[in-house]
Amino acid sequence: MDNPNTYGGKALAGTATESAAKKAGEKAVDRGLNAIIDFVKNKYGEAQVKIGTVFDRYLHNATQRYNQIRTLTTGTMPRRIIGKDSLYVQSGLNHNGEEIDTSSVDSLLQISRNLLILGTDGVGKSMLTRYLFLDTAEYERYVPVLIELRRIGIQLSGELSILDLIYSCMEDFNVDLPKDQFEYSLQLGKYLFLFDGFDEVKSSLAKETAEAIQKFSAKYPNNSFIVTSRPKAETSPLETFTTMESMPLSKAQAVDLASRIWAKDEKTMEFCRQLNEILYEKHKDFAENPLLLSMMFLTFMRNSSIPEHLSDFYKKAYDALYSAHDNQDKGCYRRDFECKTLDENEFKRILSHFCFHSYFKEDYEFSEAEIIRYLQNSLDKLGLAEIRSIDYLTDLRNVVCMIIKDGDIYRFSHRSFQTYFAAYYSAHSLTDEQQKRLFTNILSDGDVYFGRIDYYDLLMQIELDRFAENALECGLRNLIQKAGATQRPDEFLLRTAYDRIENHTSSLDEGHTTNERIFYGVISESSSYYDSNILSLFYRCSKSYYSDFDDITHEYRSNKEQAIKNYVKLILQPEEFRKDGHEFVILFEKIDTTDCITDDERQRLYNLIIEYHWGKGICMRITEWLDKLDMKRALLESPSFIDNL
Numbered sequence: 001m002d003n004p005n006t007y008g009g010k011a012l013a014g015t016a017t018e019s020a021a022k023k024a025g026e027k028a029v030d031r032g033l034n035a036i037i038d039f040v041k042n043k044y045g046e047a048q049v050k051i052g053t054v055f056d057r058y059l060h061n062a063t064q065r066y067n068q069i070r071t072l073t074t075g076t077m078p079r080r081i082i083g084k085d086s087l088y089v090q091s092g093l094n095h096n097g098e099e100i101d102t103s104s105v106d107s108l109l110q111i112s113r114n115l116l117i118l119g120t121d122g123v124g125k126s127m128l129t130r131y132l133f134l135d136t137a138e139y140e141r142y143v144p145v146l147i148e149l150r151r152i153g154i155q156l157s158g159e160l161s162i163l164d165l166i167y168s169c170m171e172d173f174n175v176d177l178p179k180d181q182f183e184y185s186l187q188l189g190k191y192l193f194l195f196d197g198f199d200e201v202k203s204s205l206a207k208e209t210a211e212a213i214q215k216f217s218a219k220y221p222n223n224s225f226i227v228t229s230r231p232k233a234e235t236s237p238l239e240t241f242t243t244m245e246s247m248p249l250s251k252a253q254a255v256d257l258a259s260r261i262w263a264k265d266e267k268t269m270e271f272c273r274q275l276n277e278i279l280y281e282k283h284k285d286f287a288e289n290p291l292l293l294s295m296m297f298l299t300f301m302r303n304s305s306i307p308e309h310l311s312d313f314y315k316k317a318y319d320a321l322y323s324a325h326d327n328q329d330k331g332c333y334r335r336d337f338e339c340k341t342l343d344e345n346e347f348k349r350i351l352s353h354f355c356f357h358s359y360f361k362e363d364y365e366f367s368e369a370e371i372i373r374y375l376q377n378s379l380d381k382l383g384l385a386e387i388r389s390i391d392y393l394t395d396l397r398n399v400v401c402m403i404i405k406d407g408d409i410y411r412f413s414h415r416s417f418q419t420y421f422a423a424y425y426s427a428h429s430l431t432d433e434q435q436k437r438l439f440t441n442i443l444s445d446g447d448v449y450f451g452r453i454d455y456y457d458l459l460m461q462i463e464l465d466r467f468a469e470n471a472l473e474c475g476l477r478n479l480i481q482k483a484g485a486t487q488r489p490d491e492f493l494l495r496t497a498y499d500r501i502e503n504h505t506s507s508l509d510e511g512h513t514t515n516e517r518i519f520y521g522v523i524s525e526s527s528s529y530y531d532s533n534i535l536s537l538f539y540r541c542s543k544s545y546y547s548d549f550d551d552i553t554h555e556y557r558s559n560k561e562q563a564i565k566n567y568v569k570l571i572l573q574p575e576e577f578r579k580d581g582h583e584f585v586i587l588f589e590k591i592d593t594t595d596c597i598t599d600d601e602r603q604r605l606y607n608l609i610i611e612y613h614w615g616k617g618i619c620m621r622i623t624e625w626l627d628k629l630d631m632k633r634a635l636l637e638s639p640s641f642i643d644n645l
Contacts, residue, residue, distance in 0.1 A: 029059070032141045032190040039188045040181050051185060054175045059137050059144075061173035066130045066146065070404050071413070073261045073294045081127065082134050088127060089257040089290075093117060093244040100244065105132050105140055105192060105224075112242035113224045114217055118231050119246030121416045121454065122291025125228040128246075129196040132226070142192040142224060145170065149227075150200035150365060152209050160208050162216040166193065189222020198229035200415075202362045203451060210237040217241075230451075248288030251280045257290060261297050271300050279306060286313065291414055311461035314420040321400045322347070337399055338391035346384065348421075350392060351402065352429070353378040355421035359455070364418070365411035371403070416454070423458035432470055439471040443533040460541060468541050473629065475534035476622050489619040490610045496528070497535040500587045501609060503565065535618070542621050560612035567605045571596045 037052040068078040069087065079087040092099040093108070101107040108115055119125045129146060136144040147169045152160060154168075163183065170177055185191075201209050214237055217225045227241065249257065255276050262268045271279075279287060279296070283306055286292040295317035296306055302320040307313050322344065339347070354374050358364070366374065375389040393410075396403040404413050412418045426435065442452060459467045479496065483489035568586055571594045577584050591602060610617060635641055 029137055029140060029143060032143050036143060036185045036188055036190050040185050043184060044181060051178065051181050054177045055143060058170055058173050058175045058177075061175075062146065063134060063137055065173070066133055069127070069130065071294060073297060081130050085260075087257075087260050088131055089249070089253050089260065090131075091124065091249055091253055092247045094247050095242070095244045099247065102128060102132075103135075105136050105142070105226075108132075108226070108244075109224050111244070113221070114238075114241040115226045116238055116241040116243045117226060117228045117246060118243060119228070120230060120289070121419075122289045122414065123246040123248070124290045125246060126196055127290070129194050129226070129228055132192075133194055136192055140192070141190075143190055144192045144194060146194045146196060148200075149195050149197045149209065152201055152205060157205060157208060160205065160212045162212045186220040186223065189220070191220075191223040193223060193225050195225065195227040198227055199451070200364050207237060214238055214240065249290060249293065250288075251276065254280055254287045254293055257293060258297055261294060262301075267301060271297060274300075282306075283308075286310075291416060309461050311420070311423075311458050314417065314458070318348075318400070318402075318417070318420075321402075338394045339387055342384075342387060342392075346382075347395070347400075348424075349382055349429070350375070350378050350384065350387075351396070351400075352421040352425035353382060355418045356425035356429075359418050359422035364415055365409050367408065368410065371410045419454050420458055423455050423462060426455075426459060427462040427467075432466070435467075435470040436474075440474075440530070443471070443475070443537070444530045456537060457540065460544060464541065464544055468538075468625075469629065472534055472538050472541065473626070475530060476538060476626060479531055479534065480619065480622055480626065483619055488606075490614070490617045491606050493535060493618050494606070494610055494613070495588060497532045499589075500585055501564070501568075502585045503561075503568075503583060538622060538625075539614070539618070542625070557612055560608050564605065564608050564612060567597060567601065567608070 033052065033055055036055070040051050067081050067083065069081055070078045071087070074087070079085065081088045090102055093102055094100070095111055100111065117125060117128070133144045133146045136142055145166060147166055149165075151169065152165055155161065155164065167177065167179060167182065195213060198206070198209070213225070213227060217223075217240065225241070227238065255272050258272050258275055259268065275287060275296075283296065286296050286306070292310075292313065295313055298320040299313070299316040300306060302323075303316065307316050342350075357377070358366075358374055363370070363374075371393060372389050375392055379385055379387050379389060379392070393403065397405060397410075401413055402417055403410050426438070430438065456467075456471075479493065480489075483492045486492040568584060571590065572584060572586060591605060594602075597605070614621070
């Protein structure tokens with residue numbers, strides 16, 4: 001690339017010449033590979049160089065593997081990502097409010113050679129990574145290497161090596177790569193390294209892993225690096241990586257994907273019709289996410305209707321899988337269970353116990369011995385030791401499709417199911433005292449809490465009142481007592497929860513218009529993670545408790561946002577704005593010490609931030625909720641308490 005580090009350039013679709021080359025079947029990757037071979041030969045001599053043969057074998061074997069994928073809807077039958085009857089549907093990436101084409105890696109690398117792609121569960125980050133590997137291996141002039149970052153866990157903390165990780169991932173494909181030749185070839189800059197699944201790295205290794213990637217990319221800057229992750233605090237050491245966000249499926253993309261999931265029969269066509277006419281707008285949060293769209297499809301096939309809430313979604317999707325019939329060919333045969341004596345509730349109890357324990361130990365993939373050990377522990381704990389763990393594992397794989405086997409590794413068909421059943425177990429099997437201790441432990445660790453948001457959201461949907469009492473009540477009472485001793489309680493709670501405000505652009509709606517949003521940074525190290533997380537969780541809960549919470553209209557927030565930005569412009573110097581003024585970060589500490597605004601203006605700014613974020617204030621909402629809780633308990637003392645239940 002002539003200018004690989006250009007920022008803000010507009011990504012363009014492939015040229016006519018490139019399209020013609022693709023039609024002709026030209027393998028542009030050979031140009032990059034030949035350059036690597038010649039480069040290494042100059043140092044080691046032609047007789048000693050094996051790197052060409054090795055990479056031919058690697059690319060062939062890896063392409064065969066990465067082009068086969070099994071999903072919730074394909075069951076045990078793998079599907080292709082590219083080629084005939086492919087499952088893959090392209091969606092864009094958002095960079096500074098602009099949609100970036102993902103049909104070719106060149107479109108992405110026009111922005112930067114170091115990219116961090118962020119997206120929530122199920123948006124297709126891993127599918128995109130595989131597609132980029134396959135497309136690059138066939139049509140681009142780079143040599144792609146795909147690295148599954150969860151494998152970093154086999155290394156020891158303090159001794160992490162990205163080079164060793166890359167090397168081991170390549171060895172999996174039956175290649176004998178001379179390590180010294182490979183390391184020397186990195187200097188040429190012909191590689192595209194695709195690091196998939198940073199969010200699957202254990203939290204204890206996450207920061208160190210990010211720093212190791214940063215150092216590796218700095219050591220070999222002529223290569224290109226793409227990292228995918230859920231939004232996660234530990235990606236912050238990737239300071240030279242340009243962030244992009246996965247974009248949701250548009251209606252057209254969602255309908256296209258739905259039409260590919262299953263055979264094009266009458267029911268598939270009916271789902272696509274309803275998706276196009278009604279379901280996409282009605283259930284947009286589900287329909288714009290490929291994973292949730294697949295689950296919508298499954299539940300529609302069984303129930304001819306779609307549930308409203310995410311927890312109901314997972315429940316019905318699981319139910320559909322548990323009792324599924326393979327009707328691709330209208331044969332409608334039922335897959336037989338190995339564990340014939342287990343009823344449906346017992347089967348779910350074992351699964352939820354297994355998911356709960358593996359989730360909180362941050363184990364997302366397993367050797368056969370490891371998953372058997374987990375399952376045997378669940379069977380023993382639940383008094384079902386007569387069930388063989390290997391039989392239960394077979395049913396998890398072949399009947400309900402919760403687990404898939406990839407080589408010698410077992411993993412969840414999608415991690416979101418592990419999260420849902422961890423929440424299900426918490427709700428249905430833990431006592432109040434067990435929940436309180438669990439929540440206190442998690443909320444006291446900021447890094448761990450950050451990765452549990454999906455778990456908490458599901459718990460709120462499953463049992464909002466009980467969850468709120470067990471997770472929040474004690475902490476909120478302490479905070480309200482502290483806040484009441486200050487002159488400005490809401491400002492005290494704002495500072496407890498956050499230490500800065502940030503503004504950045506995002507392009508999330510179907511029309512890809514630019515929307516600016518203000519949000520708040522992580523707490524300072526001198527604050528309590530527990531207090532901050534309690535407030536953050538109550539804020540999420542309060543949206544469910546208060547029907548008037550949406551009185552914070554778009555116009556109301558837009559006015560507050562503009563007023564906040566006007567004050568910030570008075571405080572920050574022009575060079576402190578990033579990307580042409582579309583993004584800024586300002587610490588409360590700077591607001592407190594600046595001479596650019598008066599004390600009255602300073603207080604007005606804090607009031608605006610509070611109103612923008614919490615509307616009529618957080619102290620009042622907390623107090624109202626605690627009062628209602630006290631009233632509910634007082635009614636239990638009434639002789640006619642049954643009437644109040």
